[in-house]
Amino acid sequence: MSSKSQVPSTSRRQFVGMTAATLALSSLTPLSYADENANSIASAAPGDSTAIRAFRVHVPEAPLIELRRRLRATRWPERETVPDDSQGVPLDLIQNLTRHWATDYDWRKCEAKLNALPNFVTEIDGLDIHFIHVRSKHADAMPLIVTHGWPGSILEQLKLIDPLTNPTAHGASASDAFHLVIPSLPGYGFSARTTTTGWGPERTARAWVTLMKRLGYEKFASQGGDLGGIVTNVMATQAPPELLGIHVNFPAAVPPAIQTNIALGGPVPVDLSQDERQAYDQLAVAFKKRRAYVQMMGTRPQTLYGLADSPVGLATWLLDHGDGFGQPAVTVTSAAAGRTTNGYSAEDLTMTDLLDNITLYWLTNTGVSAARFYWELAHLNYLATADISVPAAVSAFPGEVYTAPRSWVSRAYHNLIFYNRPPRGGHFAAWEVPKLLADDIRNGLRPLRT
Numbered sequence: 001m002s003s004k005s006q007v008p009s010t011s012r013r014q015f016v017g018m019t020a021a022t023l024a025l026s027s028l029t030p031l032s033y034a035d036e037n038a039n040s041i042a043s044a045a046p047g048d049s050t051a052i053r054a055f056r057v058h059v060p061e062a063p064l065i066e067l068r069r070r071l072r073a074t075r076w077p078e079r080e081t082v083p084d085d086s087q088g089v090p091l092d093l094i095q096n097l098t099r100h101w102a103t104d105y106d107w108r109k110c111e112a113k114l115n116a117l118p119n120f121v122t123e124i125d126g127l128d129i130h131f132i133h134v135r136s137k138h139a140d141a142m143p144l145i146v147t148h149g150w151p152g153s154i155l156e157q158l159k160l161i162d163p164l165t166n167p168t169a170h171g172a173s174a175s176d177a178f179h180l181v182i183p184s185l186p187g188y189g190f191s192a193r194t195t196t197t198g199w200g201p202e203r204t205a206r207a208w209v210t211l212m213k214r215l216g217y218e219k220f221a222s223q224g225g226d227l228g229g230i231v232t233n234v235m236a237t238q239a240p241p242e243l244l245g246i247h248v249n250f251p252a253a254v255p256p257a258i259q260t261n262i263a264l265g266g267p268v269p270v271d272l273s274q275d276e277r278q279a280y281d282q283l284a285v286a287f288k289k290r291r292a293y294v295q296m297m298g299t300r301p302q303t304l305y306g307l308a309d310s311p312v313g314l315a316t317w318l319l320d321h322g323d324g325f326g327q328p329a330v331t332v333t334s335a336a337a338g339r340t341t342n343g344y345s346a347e348d349l350t351m352t353d354l355l356d357n358i359t360l361y362w363l364t365n366t367g368v369s370a371a372r373f374y375w376e377l378a379h380l381n382y383l384a385t386a387d388i389s390v391p392a393a394v395s396a397f398p399g400e401v402y403t404a405p406r407s408w409v410s411r412a413y414h415n416l417i418f419y420n421r422p423p424r425g426g427h428f429a430a431w432e433v434p435k436l437l438a439d440d441i442r443n444g445l446r447p448l449r450t
Contacts, residue, residue, distance in 0.1 A: 050214060055119040055130060055190065057111050059363050064107055067311055067362060071102035074312045086289075089316045089328060097319075097336045098312055101355050107363075110356040113158065121190070122214060124207045127199065130154075130190035131183035131211065136165040138177035142244070142449060143217040144441075145181045145208050149226020149250070150370055151318035152428065153189045155357050157182045159348065159434035164441065175449065176442040181220075183211060185227065187369035189360055194369060200376030201227075205235035209242055218242060221445050225249040225429060227373065230380070236388045245391030245417065247444045249429050249437065250400065252386035253408040254283065259384060262287050275405035282324045282402040283383075290322035290401075297374035307367025314367050315358045323427040324399045331399070331432045347424065347432040386412040393418035393444025395437065399426025418444035 076095070080087040121130050132154060135141070144164070148156045163170045164178045184191035186199040186207075208231070212220045221244045224232035229250030236246045261269065262284050272280055296304070306313040319336065323329035328336075330344035335351050361367050385408070392413035396404045398421065406419050420440050425433035 049123045052120050052122045052214065055121045057114050057119070057190070059107065059111065063363055067359070068102050070311050071098055074098065074310070085327065085333070089320050093333065093336050094312060094316055094319070096338070097315065097351065097354070100338075100351060101311075101315075101358075105352070105355045105359070107356075107359050109352075110155070110359070117158075117161070119190075122211065124210050124214075125203065127186055127194065127207075128192040129183055129186070129207065129211065131181055132157075132161075133179075133181050133215065134161050134165050135179045136177040138167075138174045140175065140449075141165070141177035141179045142445065143181070143212060143215075143220035144178040144445070145183065145212055145220060145222050147183065147208070147222070147224040147228030147231045148185065148188070148430075149224070149228045150188075150373065151321050151357070151361075152226065152431075153357050153360050154182050154184050155353070155360060156428065156430045160430055160438055160441075163435065163438035167442065170435070170438070172439075172442055176446065178441075179217070181212060181215065181217075183208065185231075185370070185373060187372055188366055189364055193366060194372065197376070200373070201231045201234040201380065201382075202238070204231050205238055206240075208235065209240045213242060219244050221245050221247070221448060223247045223441055223445075226427065227377075230377065230382045233382070233386055233388065234380075236390045236392065237386065239390055243390055244448045245393070245445060246388075247393040247395070247418075247441050249395040249397060249440070250427075251394045251396070251404045251409055251412065252382055252384060252388075253394075253404045253412040254279075254383045254385065254402070255408060255411070256381075256384050258283070259381070273405065273407065275403070276407060279402045279405050279408070282400075286322065286324075286401050290327045293317070293320065294374060297371040298378040299375070301368060301371040301375050304368050304371055307361075307371070308365055311358075311362050314362055317367070318358055318361060319354070321427070322401065324397075324401055324403060325426065329399070329427050331426055331428060348434060349428065349431045353431055387414075388412060389414045391415045391417045391448060393440070394420075395429070395440040395444070396421045397425040397427075397429050397433075398422070399424075399432075400429075401427060417447045420444070 079091045117132050118134060119132055121128050146157050148154055161180055165180055167176045168174050186204060187193050219242055222232045222235050229248040232246050232248050233252045235243060307317055319328050319332055321329060325344060330342060331346050331349045334341045334344055334346035335349040335354055338351055392415060394409050409419055410416050422436045425436055429437045
């Protein structure tokens with residue numbers, strides 16, 4: 001790996017500050033939790049808004065008791081009038097999940113899992129940003145910032161941490177190691193909720209560059225899916241000199257003519273290859289039946305008050321995100337049901353994974369603030385063919401919203417260093433098939449190490 005992408009000498013002020021914070025685990029600041037004050041997640045070091053502050057999660061028992069009370073008090077509607085999920089999240093599915101949530105689910109296990117990792121908060125451009133920072137034991141590890149999406153959180157990426165930072169324990173080479181930085185998007189999880197407009201993908205991408213430089217990384221790569229893929233693509237378009245390259249599993253590669261044709265209900269083009277026709281059919285279904293949440297959050301996020309008041313309302317909103325096979329995503333349906341449904345397994349995604357994520361949204365009261373990110377990106381045609389020249393690696397999972405064909409991808413990413421179609425996995429690849437995604441990240445970004 002080139003020395004340009006290694007961590008600078010520890011004599012650098014920024015890296016010393018980061019190391020000191022890492023070692024100060026015994027003095028971690030507990031999360032000051034309150035629904036009405038969820039923005040205040042840590043106190044800044046006096047006189048230094050750029051300080052990297054160690055962070056620890058601790059939710060008092062009272063909000064957990066209140067959550068269970070609200071779950072038990074849910075007023076249910078009647079059952080859907082169809083035998084499938086074409087009207088939304090089926091009643092049986094959400095009632096099964098809610099019973100488990102109210103009786104068997106244990107948030108403390110998620111809390112302990114988070115606190116076993118190095119968590120930090122730092123202020124960037126006036127906003128507190130939470131992130132997990134795990135350094136590999138391998139000295140030549142490549143710095144990599146990994147961004148989650150919606151309806152996910154940093155919890156999506158936890159299964160990637162050990163395979164990427166400790167590759168030798170997973171059958172890979174030490175030369176494939178990464179130092180990982182996993183931030184919470186603005187308004188998500190333990191990052192502060194925005195109080196002004198302007199925190200969309202462009203500003204977030206610039207904030208991530210600031211974060212990596214503050215941690216002492218002069219060169220780094222970026223990775224993401226869903227919103228994380230959008231932020232990563234925007235960062236690549238901005239092309240900061242610190243960015244070595246990117247890996248995305250939600251590429252921006254749909255030709256504008258294809259989008260227009262689908263929107264106008266035109267006939268299927270006759271000159272599409274088999275892979276292009278598959279992607280066209282997936283997009284046609286997605287645009288027609290699976291985009292209501294995008295329209296609502298992109299235009300009227302503040303109207304979604306139910307996300308702050310009803311845990312079941314929040315859960316169904318977060319669950320009802322489609323993939324290339326169904327809506328809700330087929331792995332989500334199987335995980336929520338606790339069994340294989342419609343012929344699709346949950347892969348590595350579990351009911352506990354789903355409830356950890358939903359509970360994080362509930363306890364931090366970030367349903368609406370997270371939705372607002374879509375309002376901030378409404379001006380972007382984020383699926384359309386990008387114009388990216390930095391080195392790019394792309395994974396096209398079969399169950400993604402659309403499985404981007406190589407012919408489309410190569411037009412969007414002018415320096416395509418890797419393209420793969422994994423055999424399994426969908427929109428939530430980091431949750432569903434973390435080994436396959438970790439393999440693709442290693443293989444895809446390996447050319448940047450020479």
